[in-house]
Amino acid sequence: MRLRSQGLKHIGKGLIKMSWAFSLSVECGKSESAAEKFSQHFAGVIFTSSSGASSHCKSTLFQDIDESWWCRVCPTDISKMGIDTSGSAYVMTEMGILLYQHLQTATTYRYGIVGLEVDEFRTYSELLTETPSINFPGLVLAESMWKELASPNTFVPFTPGYLWQPYEGEVYRPLIVSTDLKEKINRLLAA
Secondary structure: OOOHHHOEEEEOOEEEEOOOOEEEEEEOOOOHHHHHHHHHHHOOOEEEOOOOOEEEEEEEEEEOOOOOEEEEEEEOOOOOOOOOOHHHHHHHHHHHHHHHHHHOOOOOOOEEEEEEOOOOOOOHHHHHHOOOOOOOOOOEEEHHHHHHOOOOOOOEEEEOOEEEOOOOOOOOOHHHHOHHHHHHHHHHHHO
């Protein structure tokens, strides 16, 4: 079980809530310089939300188990507690749209996605095994990768050389974030 992706961490016998990372995570292949070039595309970028709040983009690079390079772009001042209200879902969705808009002018990556805890959401080799049932709203693929995946018809043009499954935004799910509601549903399910 991937506890990190659930925003939980084992401490002794209990679980504690961890912070969640909202980001654009992009896999750039085996070339560290491609990941660095991608990171530079977001360097210094500031997004302004409809409420007037500014968010700076911060990038980090890392390698996955397949030794492919990733770039994680995190807008600052976005909830670290995940989607705990409908308002935080709206803010993250708006930032997600802004990240995708800026991604349309980037190059040198194989695939990427926006969301909570999407770092290494799938390695290259794992993604290849998802065919033909790839269903990741917001997933952007380089055209060459799309062809490697047998050209799934669920993808539409994103920008020249790239296709995607259109982004559906972030969702507030009260049963995930509310301990009180979880207890009530558990009692209901136990009946």
